[in-house]
Amino acid sequence: MAQPQPFTQAxxxxxxxxxxxxxxxxxxxxxxxxxxxxxxxxxxxVVRIGRGPSQLHRAERxxxxxxxxxxxxxxxVRPARTGVTVVDGHPLTFWQRLPEPVRAAAPVDLAGLxxxxxxxxxxxxxxxxxxxxxxxxxxxxxxxxxxxxxxxAYLRARRDDFxxxxxxxxxxxxxxxxxxxxLPRNVHIGPDGPLLLDLETFSEDLREHDLVVLALSLxxxxxxxxxxxxxxxxxxxxxxxxxxCAVLLGARETAACAWVAQHSxxxxxxxxxFARRVASLRDDDAAVRWYAF
Numbered sequence: 001m002a003q004p005q006p007f008t009q010a011x012x013x014x015x016x017x018x019x020x021x022x023x024x025x026x027x028x029x030x031x032x033x034x035x036x037x038x039x040x041x042x043x044x045x046v047v048r049i050g051r052g053p054s055q056l057h058r059a060e061r062x063x064x065x066x067x068x069x070x071x072x073x074x075x076x077v078r079p080a081r082t083g084v085t086v087v088d089g090h091p092l093t094f095w096q097r098l099p100e101p102v103r104a105a106a107p108v109d110l111a112g113l114x115x116x117x118x119x120x121x122x123x124x125x126x127x128x129x130x131x132x133x134x135x136x137x138x139x140x141x142x143x144x145x146x147x148x149x150x151x152x153a154y155l156r157a158r159r160d161d162f163x164x165x166x167x168x169x170x171x172x173x174x175x176x177x178x179x180x181x182x183l184p185r186n187v188h189i190g191p192d193g194p195l196l197l198d199l200e201t202f203s204e205d206l207r208e209h210d211l212v213v214l215a216l217s218l219x220x221x222x223x224x225x226x227x228x229x230x231x232x233x234x235x236x237x238x239x240x241x242x243x244x245c246a247v248l249l250g251a252r253e254t255a256a257c258a259w260v261a262q263h264s265x266x267x268x269x270x271x272x273x274f275a276r277r278v279a280s281l282r283d284d285d286a287a288v289r290w291y292a293f
Contacts, residue, residue, distance in 0.1 A: 006266040007051045007142075009035065015049055018087045032293075033200075033259075044097030045080045050090055051262075054138060055200075059084045059091035061127075062200040068123045074116050075195035077188070098188050098195075105187035107214055107227045109194040111234035113179075113187060117196070118207050120177045130180050130203035132166070132251050133159045139262040146264035146271060151278045155258050158281065162251040169244040173207040173237070182210040183217070211239035212248040216256070219249065220290040257281060260293050269293075 005011060009028055012035030017023035026037040026047075035049040050059055063084065069076040081094040136159045140152045179186070180201025187194050203209070214231055217223040232238040239245050257277040263270030273293050280288035 007031075007035070007262075008266045012037070012049050015087045015090050015092070016047065019085055019092055021047065038097055043080070046095045046097045048093050048095065050092075051142070052138075053089035053091075056084065056086065056089075056091045058200050059093050061125075062202070063093060064125055065123070065127075065199045065202045068125075069196070069199070072120060074120070075113065075193065076199060077195065077197050099190050101189045102191060103189050105184040105189050105194060107184055107223070107231035108234045109189060110182060110184050110187050110214070111231045113194055113196050114182055114210050114235060117177060117179055118173070118210070122176065122204060127177060127202060127204035130178065130201070130205040130209045132209065132248075132255050133163050136255060136258040139258040143261035143264050143274075147261045147274055151274075152261075154282065155254060155261075155278065158250075158254045159258070162247065162254055165247045166251050169206065169208075169247060171206045171208055171244070172242050175204070175206055177202065177204050178207050178210045180209065182213045206248075208239050208242060208244065208248060211235065211237070212245060212252060215239055215245065216249055216252050219286060220253070220256075220288075221292055222289060253277075253281060256290070263293065 009031055012028075012031065013023040013026065016026060016037060022040050023037075025040040027040075028035070028037055029046065030036040033051065034055075037047050037049070039045045039047060048059075050056070063079050063082070066076060066079050070078060077098065078096045079094065080096045085092040085094075136155060140147070140155065143152070179196065179199075180203045181198060186196065186198045188197055214223065214228060218225065218228045239248075257274065260270055260277065261274045264274055270293060273291055276288065277290055280286075280290070
């Protein structure tokens with residue numbers, strides 16, 4: 001079976017050009033689960049390019065979520081164009097480009113936005129559950145032979161174990177809409193204050209999913225304890241006090257490890273970070289620092 005074409009900057013620019021955009025002069029803003037470019041021209045527009053066909057429905061839902069959040073007056077990024085453009089199976093969505101941030105976002109800014117989101121009722125359309133581990137298989141397939149088969153098998157088994165455990169969790173907070181990838185990097189601080197970015201993982205599930213993200217940042221990515229404490233005070237609850245926290249942390253660690261694997265075919269640094277992460281999981285060594293990628 002042929003391996004999927006690596007999702008590199010060059011591949012993303014080719015897709016952008018095929019969509020009729022000025023790819024040569026577009027500014028790359030990010031390359032992760034999506035490639036994000038700022039387009040040249042008089043209108044400040046940003047385009048997000050998904051890694052493949054499996055992200056089409058998610059891109060469509062993200063546009064619906066953005067429109068709903070605007071109706072509910074929740075500060076968030078707004079679409080620049082309606083509908084999804086599909087090129088060679090890859091979904092492209094277009095968004096209003098934001099002004100330069102007035103400062104970096106902090107966990108306390110995220111807490112205020114999460115309080116708004118977590119106060120929302122269900123939207124007038126279906127949201128999926130937060131399938132935290134659903135991308136593991138796709139990410140490992142994209143990694144292919146760039147990661148050891150034994151490590152891929154280990155992560156698949158770990159995924160299955162944690163998926164079963166997550167399904168049995170009893171929440172403390174009322175379930176409902178949540179962001180799904182609640183990190184300060186998904187908050188923009190503009191002249192009018194903080195707003196949410198990256199709406200593609202919006203879900204309806206345990207609100208604890210949003211809170212465990214920063215708990216993992218504290219454990220693995222070097223988040224300052226004082227910044228975490230400020231987040232807890234602003235939100236009003238510390239997810240570490242919940243009996244299910246360790247299960248969600250373990251599930252998210254598994255997903256984060258598999259996520260970085262997909263970058264390995266075109267990026268040796270990703271391969272090294274994957275090896276660091278999977279070794280720390282195998283050794284049950286919570287002291288190993290992970291590095292954002």
